Amino acid sequence: MKINIAIDGPSAAGKSTIAKSLAKQLNYIHLDTGAMYRSTAYKAVCSQISLEDENALVEMLKNTDITLTPEGKVFLDGEDVSSSIRTDQISLAASSVSRHPLVRSELVARQQKMAEKKGFIMDGRDIGTVVLKDAEVKIFMTASAEARAKRRYEQDKKLGLPTTDVETIAKEIAQRDYQDTHRAASPLVKAEDAVEIDTSDMTIEEVVNAILALCEPYLKEEHA
Numbered sequence: 001m002k003i004n005i006a007i008d009g010p011s012a013a014g015k016s017t018i019a020k021s022l023a024k025q026l027n028y029i030h031l032d033t034g035a036m037y038r039s040t041a042y043k044a045v046c047s048q049i050s051l052e053d054e055n056a057l058v059e060m061l062k063n064t065d066i067t068l069t070p071e072g073k074v075f076l077d078g079e080d081v082s083s084s085i086r087t088d089q090i091s092l093a094a095s096s097v098s099r100h101p102l103v104r105s106e107l108v109a110r111q112q113k114m115a116e117k118k119g120f121i122m123d124g125r126d127i128g129t130v131v132l133k134d135a136e137v138k139i140f141m142t143a144s145a146e147a148r149a150k151r152r153y154e155q156d157k158k159l160g161l162p163t164t165d166v167e168t169i170a171k172e173i174a175q176r177d178y179q180d181t182h183r184a185a186s187p188l189v190k191a192e193d194a195v196e197i198d199t200s201d202m203t204i205e206e207v208v209n210a211i212l213a214l215c216e217p218y219l220k221e222e223h224a
């Protein structure tokens with residue numbers, strides 16, 4: 001039997017990078033739930049739907065297909081939006097649409113349906129507290145504001161996105177952190193049974209190994 005792994009934490013703490021690497025090693029499926037909030041925000045912006053209009057956003061979602069492929073690509077109504085949803089504008093817009101309880105319940109239901117079976121590594125803000133409450137391994141991943149801004153800067157460069165300076169990125173991250181931790185609906189908070197990992201001074205390999213060590217007792221059982 002496989003297990004589920006929940007990874008939550010603030011923006012640019014390294015959640016997706018680590019989840020991808022873990023998925024490869026364990027042969028599990030990685031679901032980047034942030035991509036679903038980003039796709040929702042992207043469609044709303046393109047369709048000139050107000051990010052404040054909860055009912056209009058939910059109506060829009062009724063006719064919206066968001067597909068996450070095992071290779072990490074994101075398709076919105078059939079269009080590859082993998083890069084377009086990673087801009088600073090869409091990052092903030094995603095944080096805004098994610099405040100609405102009805103938007104959240106629609107996307108959470110889809111996430112739970114996708115991960116009905118075990119063998120998933122899901123990353124986001126409410127995975128350990130709401131989406132996969134019964135995940136066997138829960139991680140709360142953090143990193144210093146400085147480390148996170150630098151990482152996002154490098155990632156933007158790699159993706160070929162228009163690069164802003166590290167200070168501007170740091171401001172955008174701080175604004176999103178504030179919004180994501182202060183909203184009424186499922187704010188970012190460490191689940192009681194989550195293990196906190198500060199990745200500021202850790203390599204990707206070190207973080208992956210730390211999580212694999214937490215999974216080991218379950219994986220042993222799996223192979224027993």
Ligand code: DC
Nearest residue numbers: 033034035037094095098124125126
């Ligand atoms: O993980 P990310 O940076 O791609 O997420 C974009 C925004 O979506 C983030 O600022 C908050 C929101 N989000 C959320 O509220 N719940 C999730 N499970 C994932 C993301």
